Amino acid sequence: QVHLVESGGGSVQAGGSLRLSCAISGYTHSGSCIGWFRQAPGKEREGVAAFDRDGIARYRYSRKDRFTISKDNEKNILYLEMNDLKPEDTAMYHCAAARAPGPWCASYADCSGRYCLDIFPYSGQGTQVTVSS
Numbered sequence: 001q002v003h004l005v006e007s008g009g010g011s012v013q014a015g016g017s018l019r020l021s022c023a024i025s026g027y028t029h030s031g032s033c034i035g036w037f038r039q040a041p042g043k044e045r046e047g048v049a050a051f052d053r054d055g056i057a058r059y060r061y062s063r064k065d066r067f068t069i070s071k072d073n074e075k076n077i078l079y080l081e082m083n084d085l086k087p088e089d090t091a092m093y094h095c096a097a098a099r100a101p102g103p104w105c106a107s108y109a110d111c112s113g114r115y116c117l118d119i120f121p122y123s124g125q126g127t128q129v130t131v132s133s
Contacts, residue, residue, distance in 0.1 A: 002026045002122040004095050009127030016085050020127055022078040022095030027122070031055055031071045033098035033105035036080045037116050037123070038091035045116050048093070049080060050108040053101035058109040085131045092128050096120035 004027075008020040020036070027034065035050020035058075049059045049069035057069050068081040078095050097120055098105055104119045111119065 002097055004097065004122060004124035006093065006095055006124045006127040009093060009129045011130040011132065012085055014086055014131055014133050016131070017081070017083045018085065018129060020080040020082070020093055020095075020129075022080075022124060024076040024078060024095075024097070027076075027097050029098070029101055031073050031078075033101045033108075033120070034071070034078055034095065035097075035108050035120065036069065036078075036093060036095050037108075037111070037120075038089075038093045038129075039126075040091040043091075044113040045094075045111075046113075047109045047111040047116055050096075050105065050120075052106040052108075053103065056106075058106055060109045082129070085129070087131045087133045090129060090131050092126040094123045094126040096123040098122075 003025045005023045036048040039045040070079045
């Protein structure tokens with residue numbers, strides 16, 4: 001049973017930083033095909049960043065500008081470092097994982113809506129990030 005527990009969210013002012021953590025248990029794919037999505041009220045979920053099946057970090061629209069995904073395989077923790085936060089980053093952030101590795105993992109960071117759930121069906125309860133202007 002895959003179990004994902006996020007932490008590290010909070011309220012910050014624009015320009016601030018947060019580091020989100022995701023404690024992983026029951027997932028056997030050693031840090032591949034795992035990532036983060038977010039969902040703001042009234043909007044569909046969208047991918048943010050993920051590791052593909054080769055463990056390569058992928059970012060939404062290939063823009064690694066403010067967010068950095070990383071992992072500690074020894075501790076089974078996934079991280080999302082977020083810098084220069086903007087009010088539009090306000091959302092619930094979730095980590096998510098695929099049922100099995102595959103080429104679909106490379107597209108997770110660019111996913112939206114139901115497709116995110118289709119390719120990474122495991123997810124945690126989320127941690128809230130609120131950015132004020």
